[in-house]
Amino acid sequence: MCDSAPVSTDRYQYPYPSATTAVEHPFDGLDFERRPLNEMRSRSQEFFDLMDRRRSVRMLSDEPVPIELIEAAVRTASTAPSGAHQQPWQFVAISDPAIKREIRLAAEAEERVNYEENRMNESWQRELAPLGTDWHKEFLEISPWIVVLFEERYGIRDDRSKRTHYYVKESCGIAAGMFIAALHNMGLATLTHTPSPMAFLTRVLERGANERPFVLFPIGYPVDGCQVPRLQRKELDQILTVRSAPQSS
Secondary structure (H helix, E strand, C coil), X not given: CCCCCCCCCCCCCCCCCCHHHHHHCCCCCCCCCCCCHHHHHHHHHHHHHHHHCCCEXXXXXXXXXXXXXXXXXXXXXXXXXXXXXXXXXXXXXXXXXXXHHHHHXXXXXXXXXXXXXXXXXXXXXXXXXXXXXXXXXXXXXXXXXXXXXXXXXXXXXXXXXXEECCCHHHHHXXXXXXXXXXXXXXXXXXXXXXXCCCCHHHHHCCCCCCEEEEEEEEEEXXXXXXXXXXXXXXXXXXXXXXXXXXXXX
């Protein structure tokens, strides 16, 4: 039994959907399970503990990963909210060694300029120093899968006309986060890699002019003895501001 009663709609002067909208477009009852407060607390702590162990992994093994796991993570990512429900994303999964090598070489060419020819300024490189990163990106070739998330800048209708997409970057950012969480939840490791610039991915993967690479994920299992930087996440009071109603005297 729940700790509180279901909330009524009595306070809504303009309930959603409006009667007109409900006639013109299909709607369904929300499939939602209301849980007891104690269960909500325990589930929230369990999920935090799970995600708090998530780390970006740069030493991935070449151990095979079934495509069904990649597909499952993409399905989860596809449940992300998006502007006007346009789902402006495309996921491209690559296991072909030749394509992975081509991506690695192109990414390293850009990253070498960033690190060794000062395309990244000194301040940026100082911030990266504790991570120990450089232009070598072997994980792009060694990991069993690379998944590239492309943002669809606009859609293309069946008659080849353009369809405007809204909040593309925000939508893809949310989908990327859910993709990472899905991978970690099933026991895989990944890294958000954004070689700058990334236009080569459009060419290598033969994508359309309406798509732009958003982020690249090498995916697999960590190598034995894998190490990660000793980092500290910000405390809750550093990232959360609460504005509560004033207490009555």
